[in-house]
Amino acid sequence: MSDAAPAARREDAHGVVRRRPGASFVIGTLLVSLVLVTALVSFVWTPYAPADTAEALRLGSPSPRHWAGTDKLGRDLFSQLMIGARLALLVATGSTAIAAALGGTLGLSAASSRRGFVDESFSYLFDVLIAFPTILLAMLIVTIRGASTFSAILAIGISGSAVVSRLSRISAIRVLAADYVKAAIAGGASRLSIIFRHVLPNIYPILVVQLTLVAAGAILAEASLAYLGLGAPPPQSSWGRMLLEAQESVVSSPWGAIFPGLAIVTTVSGLNFLGDGIRELLGPEMK
Amino acid sequence: MKLLDVENLAISFLNPERVLLQGVSFDLERGGRLGLIGESGSGKSITALSLLGLLPESMRASGRITIAGVNVIGSSERELTAIRGARAAMIFQEPLSALDPLMRVGRQIAGPLRLHQGLSGAAARREVFSLLDRVRLSDHERIYNSFPHELSGGQRQRVALAMALGCESELLIADEPTTALDVTVQAEVLSLLDELVTSEGMALLFITHDLPVISRITRRLLVMQDGRIVESGTTAKILSSPAHPYTAGLLESARRVTAVPYVRGAGTQ
Numbered sequence: 001m002s003d004a005a006p007a008a009r010r011e012d013a014h015g016v017v018r019r020r021p022g023a024s025f026v027i028g029t030l031l032v033s034l035v036l037v038t039a040l041v042s043f044v045w046t047p048y049a050p051a052d053t054a055e056a057l058r059l060g061s062p063s064p065r066h067w068a069g070t071d072k073l074g075r076d077l078f079s080q081l082m083i084g085a086r087l088a089l090l091v092a093t094g095s096t097a098i099a100a101a102l103g104g105t106l107g108l109s110a111a112s113s114r115r116g117f118v119d120e121s122f123s124y125l126f127d128v129l130i131a132f133p134t135i136l137l138a139m140l141i142v143t144i145r146g147a148s149t150f151s152a153i154l155a156i157g158i159s160g161s162a163v164v165s166r167l168s169r170i171s172a173i174r175v176l177a178a179d180y181v182k183a184a185i186a187g188g189a190s191r192l193s194i195i196f197r198h199v200l201p202n203i204y205p206i207l208v209v210q211l212t213l214v215a216a217g218a219i220l221a222e223a224s225l226a227y228l229g230l231g232a233p234p235p236q237s238s239w240g241r242m243l244l245e246a247q248e249s250v251v252s253s254p255w256g257a258i259f260p261g262l263a264i265v266t267t268v269s270g271l272n273f274l275g276d277g278i279r280e281l282l283g284p285e286m287k
Numbered sequence: 288m289k290l291l292d293v294e295n296l297a298i299s300f301l302n303p304e305r306v307l308l309q310g311v312s313f314d315l316e317r318g319g320r321l322g323l324i325g326e327s328g329s330g331k332s333i334t335a336l337s338l339l340g341l342l343p344e345s346m347r348a349s350g351r352i353t354i355a356g357v358n359v360i361g362s363s364e365r366e367l368t369a370i371r372g373a374r375a376a377m378i379f380q381e382p383l384s385a386l387d388p389l390m391r392v393g394r395q396i397a398g399p400l401r402l403h404q405g406l407s408g409a410a411a412r413r414e415v416f417s418l419l420d421r422v423r424l425s426d427h428e429r430i431y432n433s434f435p436h437e438l439s440g441g442q443r444q445r446v447a448l449a450m451a452l453g454c455e456s457e458l459l460i461a462d463e464p465t466t467a468l469d470v471t472v473q474a475e476v477l478s479l480l481d482e483l484v485t486s487e488g489m490a491l492l493f494i495t496h497d498l499p500v501i502s503r504i505t506r507r508l509l510v511m512q513d514g515r516i517v518e519s520g521t522t523a524k525i526l527s528s529p530a531h532p533y534t535a536g537l538l539e540s541a542r543r544v545t546a547v548p549y550v551r552g553a554g555t556q
Binding site: 116182183184190202 | 336339341344364368369370371372373375376377378379381384385386387388389390398399402403447450451454
């Protein structure tokens with residue numbers, strides 16, 4: 001064992017060095033769990049009903065009664081933040097699932113297609129999708145389908161799938177060139193069974209890292225859409241729409257903008273830390 | 288009908304076009320054995336891959352290859368899948384890269400069993416154990432649950448051999464199966480292969496660059512150089528009186544290497 005190696009270091013089946021979870025992994029897990037727990041608790045308890053208006057307390061500052069202050073209608077901001085966490089996580093998981101399913105399918109089909117033009121046309125498609133701004137695509141989909149949570153998830157998922165498909169295509173091509181795939185084909189295995197038996201298990205660590213980043217991007221994108229009024233319509237609480245509603249009074253009462261902003265930063269950086277942490281766990285070879 | 292019939296096989300790179308193999312013809316009857324020898328880059332492995340339609344996209348094969356009467360060149364992927372494993376199995380040079388690093392060995396051996404014998408669950412597991420027995424791996428439970436990197440080189444090649452046997456095919460194509468192994472392990476794997484091919488009644492196409500190895504395993508030999516077969520005949524005759532200067536050179540170099548006296552401990556300093 002080299003002197004640079006910490007005690008927990010060991011090699012896995014790949015010869016990839018696995019380490020004890022690093023600081024980013026711990027911070028990421030803590031932040032993401034914080035948001036997750038908040039969202040779960042909001043189902044059973046919030047300090048006030050989110051639509052409850054306390055007339056006396058419009059644009060209130062944080063106080064023992066209203067931890068994050070109140071908005072222009074006197075609604076409790078902390079309760080809205082808690083409920084907003086649900087939407088953020090719903091959008092993150094939903095669009096990441098779409099990105100994984102769509103991107104994975106396209107990328108793996110491109111990689112395993114034996115006809116060059118299929119691979120090439122898929123690759124052009126990914127390039128176009130990557131070049132297309134998420135917000136623009138989202139506006140297009142919202143225009144067609146109308147503003148709803150599902151429209152936002154769909155739009156963000158589709159634009160996230162471009163990066164996922166590219167990455168899975170490249171990683172799958174590397175696995176498909178391996179001798180064990182040749183051996184499996186020589187043994188009579190079908191293309192589909194090779195994808196499920198050999199390709200997916202070998203590329204999933206790389207994909208998981210990418211998917212945490214897609215999830216972080218999804219939360220930002222949802223907040224941007226809501227801020228533009230293209231996200232989930234009221235009464236659904238959304239951090240992005242809280243920002244929008246706090247905009248006109250941001251100078252006199254900045255709390256309505258600061259807290260949703262902090263919530264977004266916490267969740268997105270939590271997911272980014274988590275992605276970094278997983279990458280560190282998988283060792284330098286996987287970067 | 289011959290089990291394997293290769294006629295005027297030619298393989299070339301497409302872009303830029305370059306001929307790798309030309310005018311290669313040979314055949315192999317059921318239960319027969321044939322050695323294919325040549326130096327690195329002579330086209331041996333490409334020949335082996337082309338037999339099962341495994342050539343990379345960048346290469347094209349022409350000519351005629353039939354396995355048990357089924358055409359290989361020009362066949363669809365589905366027709367090829369019907370031959371692969373069922374009619375002919377293959378083992379590769381480097382057993383570590385020929386096994387999936389993330390899958391337990393037992394599951395890998397069970398793969399062809401499911402495909403070709405329709406076995407799954409406990410029946411497949413029993414059959415895997417019996418295959419492990421046949422390749423002389425006695426520690427069934429441990430081997431079954433091991434990952435490839437937890438096994439030694441010789442054990443890995445035995446596992447690869449067990450996978451090939453599980454196909455119950457009539458032809459085994461062995462592409463330098465002993466090259467990556469230690470000399471002592473080489474001898475064990477070689478005699479195991481020899482024995483199994485006989486007891487299973489398989490035909491064997493054995494590819495190597497190693498003359499001493501091939502002289503132990505096949506009676507018929509093809510010598511390949513620069514993508515052509517330069518000499519063919521019985522192993523004994525080729526070894527005793529090579530007709531082609533290339534074969535003579537190959538023999539001479541093998542003799543020179545074996546003539547170097549073995550000095551105990553010389554390699555350890």
